[in-house]
Amino acid sequence: MKQAMKKIQWYQAYPYLIILAIALIFALPQLHSRGIYLGADTAFHFNRAFESMQRLKHLNFHNMTMSLYGFGATGRIVNAFYGPGLGYCFGLILLMTQAWLKFQLITNFILTFGTIALSYWLFNKYSRQPFLSLTVATLLSLTSYWALTYWYQSSGGMPWGMMFLPLVIDAGMQMTSGQRQLVKPIKLGITMAIILECHMLSFVFSVFIIAAFFIVALVTTNQKLMLVKQIALAGLISVGLTLGYWIDYLTIIKTQPILSPFIFTSPKALSTNPYQGLAFWLIVLSITLLVACVKQVSKQQWLLLIFGLLFLFIASAPAIVTNHWNDIAFFKIVQFPMRFTLPGLYLLSFFVILSLTQLINTLNLKKQYLLAISIGLLLIGGMTIKNTYISNENANQNFWRQDNTLASKLVIPNDESKEASQIQDLLQKRQQQFDKSMHVVNFSAPDYLPGKDEVFSNDKHYQAVVNNLILPSQFKKRINNAGNLEITWYQAHPAKIQVPAVAYRQTVATLNGKQIMPKTGLVGVIDVVGREGENQLILGIKTSLLQTVAYVSPIIVIVILLSYQVISIRKRHNE
Numbered sequence: 001m002k003q004a005m006k007k008i009q010w011y012q013a014y015p016y017l018i019i020l021a022i023a024l025i026f027a028l029p030q031l032h033s034r035g036i037y038l039g040a041d042t043a044f045h046f047n048r049a050f051e052s053m054q055r056l057k058h059l060n061f062h063n064m065t066m067s068l069y070g071f072g073a074t075g076r077i078v079n080a081f082y083g084p085g086l087g088y089c090f091g092l093i094l095l096m097t098q099a100w101l102k103f104q105l106i107t108n109f110i111l112t113f114g115t116i117a118l119s120y121w122l123f124n125k126y127s128r129q130p131f132l133s134l135t136v137a138t139l140l141s142l143t144s145y146w147a148l149t150y151w152y153q154s155s156g157g158m159p160w161g162m163m164f165l166p167l168v169i170d171a172g173m174q175m176t177s178g179q180r181q182l183v184k185p186i187k188l189g190i191t192m193a194i195i196l197e198c199h200m201l202s203f204v205f206s207v208f209i210i211a212a213f214f215i216v217a218l219v220t221t222n223q224k225l226m227l228v229k230q231i232a233l234a235g236l237i238s239v240g241l242t243l244g245y246w247i248d249y250l251t252i253i254k255t256q257p258i259l260s261p262f263i264f265t266s267p268k269a270l271s272t273n274p275y276q277g278l279a280f281w282l283i284v285l286s287i288t289l290l291v292a293c294v295k296q297v298s299k300q301q302w303l304l305l306i307f308g309l310l311f312l313f314i315a316s317a318p319a320i321v322t323n324h325w326n327d328i329a330f331f332k333i334v335q336f337p338m339r340f341t342l343p344g345l346y347l348l349s350f351f352v353i354l355s356l357t358q359l360i361n362t363l364n365l366k367k368q369y370l371l372a373i374s375i376g377l378l379l380i381g382g383m384t385i386k387n388t389y390i391s392n393e394n395a396n397q398n399f400w401r402q403d404n405t406l407a408s409k410l411v412i413p414n415d416e417s418k419e420a421s422q423i424q425d426l427l428q429k430r431q432q433q434f435d436k437s438m439h440v441v442n443f444s445a446p447d448y449l450p451g452k453d454e455v456f457s458n459d460k461h462y463q464a465v466v467n468n469l470i471l472p473s474q475f476k477k478r479i480n481n482a483g484n485l486e487i488t489w490y491q492a493h494p495a496k497i498q499v500p501a502v503a504y505r506q507t508v509a510t511l512n513g514k515q516i517m518p519k520t521g522l523v524g525v526i527d528v529v530g531r532e533g534e535n536q537l538i539l540g541i542k543t544s545l546l547q548t549v550a551y552v553s554p555i556i557v558i559v560i561l562l563s564y565q566v567i568s569i570r571k572r573h574n575e
Helices: 002-025 028-033 042-058 084-097 100-127 130-143 145-154 158-162 165-175 185-198 200-220 224-241 243-253 277-292 299-315 329-334 337-363 367-401 403-409 420-427 431-440 460-470 545-574
Strands: 476-479 485-491 495-502 507-511 514-516 525-530 533-541
Touching: 002 100, 002 130, 028 100, 028 367, 042 084, 042 431, 084 100, 084 185, 100 130, 100 145, 100 158, 100 165, 100 337, 130 145, 130 277, 130 337, 130 367, 145 158, 145 337, 145 367, 158 185, 158 200, 158 337, 165 185, 165 200, 165 299, 165 337, 185 200, 185 224, 200 224, 200 299, 200 337, 224 243, 224 545, 243 545, 277 299, 277 337, 277 367, 299 337, 329 337, 337 367, 403 420, 420 431, 460 495, 460 525, 485 495, 495 533, 525 533
Parallel strands: none
Antiparallel strands: 476 485, 485 533, 495 525, 507 514, 507 533
């Protein structure tokens, strides 16, 4: 009996040990080169992490929405708009490591393990084919640029939200399964809250997918009222856990115009080619398996197939879509068609797994045939996996051998730091000297700054951020005992001056001891009239009673959920 139990435990554990090994292997390029991956969004996420780290380090939770430490200590609102929960997770990791190399090694490992493991869990739950599920989960994660490499090489945040998409798909499958309990409200509510705290667009895609399953379930189930109640409860839990995010977002966005990310005028340039790579093979396999198992295809599989193809169709940027890309508000905000790729790959991969399982069961294939299928898939994707590994290796080595990589990804604030060797040295600062690395980690995009104009790549808004927020060096900044941003400077005579900080409608500003209504220029940069001699500007931000209550809401919801679980366990024990 004990031997049988050990065999079962090993049978269940070995896929996760393999995934663990994969995550460690993909850390080797960085461990060997000791370089730092620098991509389009590296400065953005490094600043988010640094902001959260300093707040945790100093236990400063005043002025929660504004940036006091990261983003040049300019008072910009960023983390409140973009995955605040993930930002604090990054901050905690950075607080423990105090080094960008270690930070990337740990976050890369977590994302790699979590992405493959959750995909495997979903695939194996419905197929009961561990090796086949592990094979497809590995191919999905390692052969698609958008699954992991997008984070490794470009610091794109979307993979963090998409990592949890298998949990959303699982909730949709249960919803349309005809089971007595169509929805697990607590699990679904927590899942959606986690995704929102990681990445807003991933949350929107997840809502689209769960809504599609909900509509099908509503049409087909006899428990319509129960379904609506359970979904409403899940939504209530999700909103309760993320109420701080929603209230902050609405408070800022509804009281002033905010600059959106730049308008991408060539959507075809960042799209997915459906005739190559993983997308091509999934489309071919999906159509083949559909023909082979058409009589056995369930409504759930049809849903996976249709929405998977729809996502990939948009990601491929056909003319019918790109001709009107920036005329459609949602597409305009999404910016790049390629961002539709990963949800489509997840949905089609799951469709392939379900259909292959049906075919295997119908033909009663032996284990050696399953092994052959899995090995065949690995051989098809093996070269791509190898190329991904080599690409990561080259990208990491670029930190040392290509000066233009450093210059193109970072905005350098002063002449002394422009030498590549000095930039490399600063980015490798650790422990007590770590804060110095932020001298060369500057974010130049005007995202979420005050303004109502349309933004285009490297336009006047970008120049304003660089010239008015990053480059000025005569100003000293610190956080005072009240947790406010304090900026001081010296003037030879009274004159109007731009201070490298940003004001929103909610900003509270005190100039030389007197509260003022700050005037602002392009991208919200503060204009003041300084006096002769020393000047001091103190910035904070108003927090309404509603916001304060919203910050406490997650704690209240968690206490209620834990209490409910304890009561449920006691009831079951008494029965």
